[in-house]
Amino acid sequence: MISEHLLVKAPSHSYPIIIGYQMDMAQQIIPYITGHQVLIVSNETVAPLYLDNLKAGLASKFAVFECILPDGEIYKTQESITKIYDVLMNNHCGRDITLVALGGGVIGDMTGFAAASFMRGVNFIQIPTTLLAQVDSSVGGKTGINHPKGKNMIGAFWQPRMVLADMATLTTLPKRELSAGMAEVIKYALIMDESFLTWLEKNMSALMTLDFELIAEAVKRCCQYKAQVVAEDEREAGRRALLNFGHTFGHVIETHEGYGSWLHGEAVAAGMMQAAQLSQRLGWLGIEDVQRIQSLLLAAKLPIVPPPIDPQVALDLMGHDKKVKKGQINLILLKALGDACVTDDFSPTLLESVLAPPLPSDILE
């Protein structure tokens, strides 16, 4: 497979996403390293797989430091960021340091925020090793950590200098994580392109068995959608908000269950079902549309029903979400398959009906 280059046009600078299979990571990222020092941030799961090779490929040209964090969303905290700062300070790293995120979305988000805030901003490179990070979190410059009371509440917009997505890293990805990433892939189809939805319906079983040509195609399409949206709206004043489809509902699940018990993509999957149901109760989607979404999520081995959460508790948790403006909850809903909008045009009662734990009869057959 030849690697493909996409360009993201962000306000601060343009940068490439390189998508390929079994690439030499060090060789690929070297042109984007500024200065003479590199700090690789990774976690205890990913580091044993790729860190030695990457370090060996960089060692002749750069002073290479590492910061290996524990694996998991529950470590997406201020404490982890402080560990990164400490490595940077203990090694006298200067403003010309390049931070490299080697891992999934959690590592990417934290490394990006450390890069945004160390000395008020230094260079960084994303090497996403999960499907979720490759199609979503590594592109677009959203970085951050969780607050005990809310997900991604602390952070910055800080664009990487390049993104390197190697499909071969998915070989070692647990199946559950593959499914979680597929939730974001499905999200792009639902909000932006019904023809991609049809493509996914046709290819989901091949995708789930890691047909790399198809996976690369899916990753490329998702990155194209995202690059397009980010170029138009980096700071989420308008269209970028659509990328949060399913996320307000999903954040409730993640926060309520404790970070890490539900994977982000799993929560988004169940959240997309809730958003689809609300869209249907507003008369925007047909029951058969909701059924297509459900079938595709099930084909990707994703949950379609949230855990039982008291609707009032869920509403309170939504109050912490960034999509709240002037006390009114804004949600991303579907006008049709492939067409999303931001709206507060629904009654509290209708929202509560979607938040109520589903009856067995609510699950579509």
Place this chain on the structure above:
Amino acid sequence: MISEHLLVKAPSHSYPIIIGYQMDMAQQIIPYITGHQVLIVSNETVAPLYLDNLKAGLASKFAVFECILPDGEIYKTQESITKIYDVLMNNHCGRDITLVALGGGVIGDMTGFAAASFMRGVNFIQIPTTLLAQVDSSVGGKTGINHPKGKNMIGAFWQPRMVLADMATLTTLPKRELSAGMAEVIKYALIMDESFLTWLEKNMSALMTLDFELIAEAVKRCCQYKAQVVAEDEREAGRRALLNFGHTFGHVIETHEGYGSWLHGEAVAAGMMQAAQLSQRLGWLGIEDVQRIQSLLLAAKLPIVPPPIDPQVALDLMGHDKKVKKGQINLILLKALGDACVTDDFSPTLLESVLAPPLPSDILE
């Protein structure tokens, strides 16, 4: 006194600095508050003086929250930022919150960084109540906190929506803080404008007894210099670095002595003397130039000699400074009075000679 409006043209947006005397703070800032919620961040020294009035003036239009931190540079920490986040989260503040910094440079820097990082960036307003904050730290968008191993190592560039500088707040400012602020005023003259240096020499005794017309004039000139530099170079790629004159040496003093024992401005004053001495040893300044600087600092009741620090320790501490590029220390030195430059064009021996504790004979009479 009529208030004066200056405009800062930053890349993200332009914003006013309003300079006046005994203004109604609430009325002045209301046009710049977005949304319906306001969080005022202040400290235990400043809050008793102005907080009640400010809150009363805002209460009819906004939900007003407060976060009162302990006073001092030693509290410019991650822990303080976490306290601000906690107040924001506990009160369900949304992305439309406006943060108001009511205090000196420490409060302004921390509030700014909290605003930059809460929900990846929210609105904020600066009400600087010290001379140092009015002429320097409140303008230009540098925000941040200290790391145990280095000053201002963590932060962001994040511009306020407006800056309100009321000269009346200087009435309650301790004399030592007034002097510390005057160090930054003198800095502008030394790096940018010899005629301002002459003006300061003429008016320093009146300034030190708080002639408000003169103080307002000095603040206005400093803000104009800063606005000009920030408009050209927000992120300190070039000319903005000149504003750090005396700061690399000063940071060594602050870090070595522990934050808070030397005030920032005091450390900058002694640091400017060291930078001036190095400039003189390079043949750029005459001995009479150094003498003028020393006399003006003494007239502003500022220290002109750093505490005794081993030169090797000082060099090591400089290694943590943001001005280090590729391992080489860059310093801001004076080509002439009113004309600064960034340079690494000096021998290590010469730098060490300036770092060595001065002999009594080094102090100019």
